[in-house]
Every structure is written in C-alpha cells, then in structure tokens.
Amino acid sequence: MTELIRVDGLTKSFGDNHVLRGIDFQVDAGSATAVIGPSGSGKTTLLRSLNALDVPDAGVVTVADATIDFGGVYSKADLTRYRAQSGFVFQNHNLFPHKTVLQNIIEGPVVVQKRPVAEATDDARRLLDSVGLLGRADDYPGQLSGGQQQRVGIVRAVALNPRVLLLDEPTSALDPELVGEVLRVIRDLADQGWTMVVVTHEITFARQVSDQVLFVDGGVIVEHGAPDQVIGAPRHERTATFLRRLT
Numbered sequence: 001m002t003e004l005i006r007v008d009g010l011t012k013s014f015g016d017n018h019v020l021r022g023i024d025f026q027v028d029a030g031s032a033t034a035v036i037g038p039s040g041s042g043k044t045t046l047l048r049s050l051n052a053l054d055v056p057d058a059g060v061v062t063v064a065d066a067t068i069d070f071g072g073v074y075s076k077a078d079l080t081r082y083r084a085q086s087g088f089v090f091q092n093h094n095l096f097p098h099k100t101v102l103q104n105i106i107e108g109p110v111v112v113q114k115r116p117v118a119e120a121t122d123d124a125r126r127l128l129d130s131v132g133l134l135g136r137a138d139d140y141p142g143q144l145s146g147g148q149q150q151r152v153g154i155v156r157a158v159a160l161n162p163r164v165l166l167l168d169e170p171t172s173a174l175d176p177e178l179v180g181e182v183l184r185v186i187r188d189l190a191d192q193g194w195t196m197v198v199v200t201h202e203i204t205f206a207r208q209v210s211d212q213v214l215f216v217d218g219g220v221i222v223e224h225g226a227p228d229q230v231i232g233a234p235r236h237e238r239t240a241t242f243l244r245r246l247t
C-alpha cells in the first residue's frame with residue numbers, strides 16, 4: 001500500500017491549551033480513516049492541521065506530494081503547496097450565500113487552479129449529477145435544504161480534484177432525517193477509492209465505511225486500528241467508556 005498521509009509528532013497549542021500533544025499516524029492511498037473521540041479532544045484541530053487551516057507548532061507531516069516540518073523552517077510557497085493536496089469539507093459547508101451552487105463549485109477550479117470556465121462547469125455539472133443535484137445548479141444555497149447544501153459542500157471539495165478529502169463532522173449540523181443522504185455521498189466517494197479522513201460522531205457509519213479508526217482523547221491517539229477492533233473490541237478503557245456513552 002502507498003502511504004498518502006504520514007504524521008509524526010504533531011503538536012498544537014492555543015495559548016496555554018495544549019490541544020494536540022504528539023500525534024502519529026499514517027493513511028494508505030485509497031483508504032478511509034474515521035477520527036472519533038469526545039468533544040474537545042482535538043479531532044477538528046487534527047483535521048485542520050492536515051490542511052494548515054490550523055498551523056501546527058511542531059511535527060513532520062506529509063500529505064501526498066507535500067511534506068512540511070512544522071517545527072522547522074518552511075516558506076509560504078511550501079504551505080500553499082501543502083494546502084493544495086487536500087480538499088476540506090466544513091461542518092457548516094461554508095458556501096458563499098450570494099453565489100449560485102454552480103458558481104460556488106467552479107470558484108476554486110477557475111480562480112485558484114486557473115482552469116477554463118467551460119471545463120470547470122462541465123465537471124461541476126457531472127459531479128452535481130452524481131449527488132442528485134444537477135437540477136439545483138442555478139439555485140442559491142439558501143434555497144436548498146441543509147443536506148443538499150452539504151452535498152454541494154462535498155462536491156465543491158471534490159471539484160478541486162485534491163489527493164485527499166478531509167471532512168469535519170460533515171453531518172453534525174444536520175437534522176437527523178438529512179444525515180443519511182450526506183453519509184451516502186461520502187460512502188460513494190470512499191467506494192470510488194478517494195483517500196479520506198473524516199471526523200465523525202456517526203459510529204455506525206465509521207464502522208461500516210472506514211478502513212481505519214483513530215480514537216482521540218486529550219490530544220493523543222489513544223487507540224487506532226481496524227473499525228471492528230477499535231469500535232467492536234476496544235483495547236483501552238477510555239475507548240470503551242466513550243463508546244458506551246454513545247449508546
């Protein structure tokens with residue numbers, strides 16, 4: 001298996017708050033990794049570190065073709081290249097409210113990647129079709145349901161054709177009846193072979209879709225492994241306690 005992400009000794013503090021205290025893990029190309037753990041344990045900060053939305057204090061991180069030693073010297077160009085390796089899906093989709101669905105999707109490919117508008121538009125329409133939203137291309141985000149907005153948020157990340165997809169609690173802002181349609185889209189992407197890291201509270205989904213689960217607590221990975229092991233037969237009491245509280 002080719003390793004697409006490698007994290008060694010990642011740390012991050014916000015002031016006196018030592019949020020990530022030494023994180024190490026790897027992600028194989030084409031695999032799905034679920035990050036689970038209690039609220040406030042550092043899951044989102046960990047994910048944001050992989051796109052430098054939060055810039056780590058230390059640690060050597062490789063994401064596809066970019067490696068940065070965050071404790072050492074690196075340039076703005078290094079950071080730009082690192083960021084370009086991954087696409088980020090936010091909990092609240094972060095769509096521009098004054099742009100149509102289509103405009104939201106082609107913005108990155110056209111403005112950042114300098115791709116021709118016609119080509120980016122064709123791709124965007126094909127992707128929208130694949131998530132059942134081709135008919136909504138000219139609508140504004142506010143005209144869509146939360147689940148539809150999040151599906152557009154996912155398409156927007158995919159349209160950049162990144163090497164890795166990072167999804168931060170993609171269903172936690174949704175009404176329960178809308179969760180399924182978004183999880184289906186993520187499952188389809190995993191089936192298509194996308195390399196992804198998903199922070200999620202959906203434990204059943206994590207167990208069914210991921211190849212690897214990281215259980216994070218107190219800024220460290222307490223336990224990691226195959227979902228049937230970590231979720232089905234946790235080795236650590238902290239993992240077992242967390243999972244018991246969910247049921």
Ligand code: ADP
Binds near residue numbers: 038040042045
């Ligand atoms: P989780 O995703 O597991 O709920 P987070 O990574 O969101 O955890 O947060 C971990 C800790 O980091 C929390 O104590 C949170 O308050 C703090 N934190 C996260 N982002 C920031 C920030 N931008 N500034 C200050 N503190 C932050």
